[in-house]
Amino acid sequence: MKEVRVHGKGVTGPVGRWVTLAVWIVAAALLSVLLPQVGKQETNNAPNLTDGRPSVQAAAVAEREFASGADVPALIVWHKKGGLEDGDLEMIRKLAGQWTSSPVPHQTSVIPLHQMPAEALKAQLSEDGSTLVTPVFFDKNADTDQLKESVAELKKQTAELTGSNPFEADPGKEGALSARVTGPVGIQIDATGLFENADFALLMGTVLLVLILLLLIYRSPILAFIPLVGVGFAYGVISPLLGWMAREGWIVVDSQGISIMTVLLFGAGTDYCLFLISRFRQLLKHETDKGKALRAALTDASGAVAMSGITVVIALLTLLLAEYGAFRRFAAPFSIAIFIMSIASLTLVPALLAVIGRASFWPFVPRTQQMREERAAKRGKPKPAPEPAPRYRTGTLVVKRPGLIALVSVVCLAVLAGVSSQIKFTYDILSSFPSTMESREGYALIGSQFSEGELAPVKVIVDTGGRETELAEKLSGLPYVSRVSEPAQGQQNKQIVAYDVELALNPYSLEALDKIPDLRETANAALAQAGDAKAADHVWVSGQTAEQYDTKETGERDTRLILPVVIGLIALLLLLYLRSVVATAYLVGTVILSYFSALGLGWLVIHYVLGADAIQGSIPLYAFVFLVALGEDYNIFMISSIWRKRKEMPLRDAIREGVGETGGVIASAGLILAGTFAVLATLPIQVLVQFGVITAIGVLLDTFLVRPFLVPAITALLGDRSFWPGKRQLTEKAKLRG
Known part of the structure; x- marks a missing residue:
């Protein structure tokens, strides 16, 4: 494994700790004063479709030729x-x-x-x-x-x-x-009001949840606040930086992106802090000098933290390849936020731990056996018994029955992944709104009293070239059309005419979207029948339904492109870090399997528990980028421990101890990360509810099935072949134990 480590004298030394704290305090204060906060630079009506999309071209024709066409x-x-x-x-x-x-x-x-x-x-x-x-x-x-x-x-x-x-x-x-x-x-x-009203509630809910979980897991009030302080100062730098970049026009941010970025920052940021804190606590039980323990912890954990951060940043940056604006707008803010948070977890948090020392874990302060004995002697108490050696039940079970555990894990995940093929998707904006929302109430009245298509008619525009066509009759004869307006004549080109077509179904439904190609083909046929040899060049279809159809097509294009790119980049990063083709292959494979399992189980919850008929079409890509990147975090942290230990002991012992030592921190980190995403499910916005549910389920599957059982079981089954083409180099101590 290639070493990516930080040696902590600079940020944890007697002077360095205070300099580090001062730098972060001054940076957060100055940036907040001099630059605008990101929430003040939101652009919630930025276009999502490029000029090359048919509905955008049609809107341009409508704007030019018809007074209110656009x-x-x-x-x-x-x-x-x-x-x-x-x-x-x-x-x-x-x-x-x-x-x-x-x-x-x-x-x-x-x-x-x-x-x-x-x-x-x-x-x-x-x-x-x-x-x-x-x-x-x-x-x-x-x-x-x-x-x-x-x-x-x-x-x-x-x-x-x-x-x-x-x-x-x-x-x-x-x-x-x-x-x-x-x-x-x-x-x-x-739609905008929902996100605006949700921002503060989401932030407070996320902070309280993280604080409560940290208190319940670690039972230390000081420790519970250290990650929150780290995330808070990181946000104090991130928000004005993003606000400045948005003001200068370098990036575009919206309410939805800021909401999800807040959740990601607290969830992933707390995880990075816990990776370091857990290692620090382990070493304090064997090292009397807290400074040495902290520097060793930072050296050991920095590689996994840095690699985890780089993995998430690279995965998020792939969204720059997206054509759809909402996807592309996520890339820069999210990757910048994670990058700065990674730096904070390797500088600010170690500095805080250096200042507070062992008291960070009060009232359950970790001490060496010698310190415990000296403390008991001062208090006149009997000599305390040595702390029992850790039992590592999960790691022991995995190395005893790796084949059975791998088989059961794969079958469970495969069954859930199979369910993902049953998912139904929707691009209906209104289905994300609460039923009491004004626009949805108005739409319900239109649907019950008139044709649903009156909410957003489709505008079919054709350049007749002066020819007589039967387009109105052909459009009226379509079974899904309820009404066709009288033709409107173009203002600049009198040969261009437009018809407002009201559909006999929900214009935002998937069924309506699927009618757009047929409407275009009907217009093409009418022009061709009238003698237009280039009919396809003289037909435009605009309106909300046409835009949503292009949104669907663009999203599917982005998904086909970004999924393999994310997989390839993460595989390359793992290969450089682990220098093992075999380990890289099964780590990536297990995370992909976990992703489809999360989709399947998420669909069961969303459909049968929450009662939704379909999930929003953008969610699979969002969930993939987050789950694949975040899922590898836990694998990297655990595998780093196993790779480090296998130099000093037989591989099965390394697996047993590596799984055991990382199990507690990964379980707590996974609960916190899943909890922060689950906070999204409390909002009255279905797209965030569904994203939160699927992502939280995916994190839990990674935390409690893939990481503790499937990955180490595969490692145990493959043995030394896991390191191929790298070679296993044992220390003399490991050779004796072997």
């Missing part, structure tokens, strides 16, 4: 159980006139209902006369905060005109006029 609508759903009355309709007409003559900020247009005859307006009502949908269009370049202010002004003017607030009224109450804002604008506002 504007985004807010759909106001008016509802009164028992039926809208003439007074209600007159109030809605007055609002339309007011918004036409005096638009709210960032509003581009509104349907001129005030110019419609009363009978024409009544014709727009639902069949039972209880519901009316009125769209208000906004500038597509307006950000979420601007849209939120604009919609708030709409609501304020409505309340002033009606003398009440229909946006707070219960839609189910008889005779009460209610209103809800949905459509793309309402969905965007609600």
Whole structure:
């Protein structure tokens, strides 16, 4: 194994410890004062699709040729159980006139209902006369905060005109006029609001969970705070650095990314700290000089910590290869955060331990046998018995029955991995929202009173070249289309026409997404039938459904590219670190198997326990990058111990002691990391709930099945072949024991 170690005199010495602490304190303070915090530099409406995607090209044509073709609508759903009355309709007409003559900020247009005859307006009502949908269009370049202010002004003017607030009224109450804002604008506002409201709760929940778990596991109040202090100072440096980079336009950050980064930082950061702390505690039982013990602990643990950090950073940086913006935006912030946290765990945390010393573990202070005897003598107590030698039950079991354990572990994981083939995916944004969210309530009213497709119609645009086509008839004849609008003529090119197509199903559902190629092919066929030899070049399909279809296609493309790249890079890093082709192969293989097992078990929990019909389509890639990178952390830490010990003892003894010595810290680290990701499951955002559940399950599988049983069992079965093509070099002590 190639040695990657830090020798700790510089950060743990009498002067170095205080210099290290001062550097971190000054850096965090100055950066926080001079640079903006990352939360102040969020961009929550950054485009996710590139200009080469068909829906983006179609949106550009719509923006050029049609007055409101590229504007985004807010759909106001008016509802009164028992039926809208003439007074209600007159109030809605007055609002339309007011918004036409005096638009709210960032509003581009509104349907001129005030110019419609009363009978024409009544014709727009639902069949039972209880519901009316009125769209208000906004500038597509307006950000979420601007849209939120604009919609708030709409609501304020409505309340002033009606003398009440229909946006707070219960839609189910008889005779009460209610209103809800949905459509793309309402969905965007609600989505951003969910993350904004979740940030503080997520941070507090994560900190409290880590603190409680550390107290329960180590029963030391001082020790429980040391990792949190390390993570806190690291965050104090990370946040302004990322904020500065975002302000300069080098990176883009959003609410979702910041939320997950916070969880990752506390979970992975605490793990790195525990790798060092656990080794320090072990050595304090054999070394009277705390400085020597700490330097030895830092030397022993630094290789695993550095390698673990590098593995996660490299895996996260592969997201730069993604075409989809949300994936790509994760790469730089996450990798920078882990890189800085790794540095903090190898500098700041050792400095804190050097200052506090053995008292870090109070009231259960680790001491050598000589120190225990001297302490007992001073207190007039009997000489304490030597501490019993560790029994290493798990390690002993593994080396006794490696074949059986490997077989049972592989079968269990393979069965769960097989379940992953049954997963159903969705790209439905609304399914991530709580049922009481305003935009989802409005959508539910539209779905129950009108066609669901009215929420987000698909715009089919064609360049007819002056030819007569039967496109409207062909579109209307499709079984999944409920209504096709009259053709709109292009403003610059009169030969370009557009049809708004309302689907007879949820426009955000996977079924609707699958209709986009058919709509495009229908338009192609209509143009070809009219004599257009290049029909495919003269058809554009835009709208939310088309964008989601391109999102699905882009995500699948990114997954096919990034998965093998991540596997290849991690395999290369392990090969350089372990210098063993065989060990690299089975370490990577077990983590991949664990990933698919996590997907399978996660699907069982999400589908049968939480009641979700499908999981969000972006989750498999997110989960893969995190689980493969983080899963290797524990393997690296354990294998490092086995590789180090096998130089001094027979391999099976090295496995027994390596598994035993690392078992406690990896179990506690795994519980903390899984717990931090599980905090995401408490949020009212399904995409984070599902990501949190799957990632937490994957971490637990790695912690309690793959790491303590499967990997050491395979190592025991392979014996010295595990080191191939490296050679095993035994010390004289190991030769005697062998």
